[in-house]
Amino acid sequence: MMTRNAVICTGLLLAASFAATQEAPAVPFHMPQPDGWRTETIPFPLEFAPDLDYKGIEELRFAPGMFDAEAEDFGSYAFVWWLPEETQISAIRLEKDLKTYFRGLATAVAADREFDPGNPKHDVQIRRQSEEPEVYVGFVQTFDSFVTRDAAFLMLKGVVRHCTSSQRVAVLFTLSPQPESHPIWKDLDTIQDGFRCSR
16 A cells, blocks of 8 residues: 555645746636545646647646645545547557656756755556546656655556547546545546536
């Protein structure tokens, strides 16, 4: 079982550091927000990961204990990438993109907080679990520059939704350091299962 101290914290702190000067775009889809969860919207390109050559938005949901190191839902969150419909999704591409995402996040936050993280390992391992629905599962190893300043390990689930009426593809990620048997995954699954391509 992964420890709560080994988890990355993103979200509101991320938005404050890297998106405060950008006006949040309108969200054309429905993404559930459980009671007590917080939300943020960030447009692409992401300042901390400009190498992700996407156009669209990232919409996030943060568990109530996201920034409480003693909470069972510490570090648990969900986000969706709302991308052009021609975007080709695969396990290989998601591994590459998420490694870029988490490396950029850890590096940028460390620079913002003026400390040297050294040369931490960033790794993403993903496999396609099913075709219909298109589901990916795996894990992320990264570095938590926000709280622990230590290695971070997260379980990951990704679901791809093709929103043909909007000419978009939505890639929904849910992440937590907790095992799949933990109750936090019920909330995370509610967010994924409740996603709708339009409001």
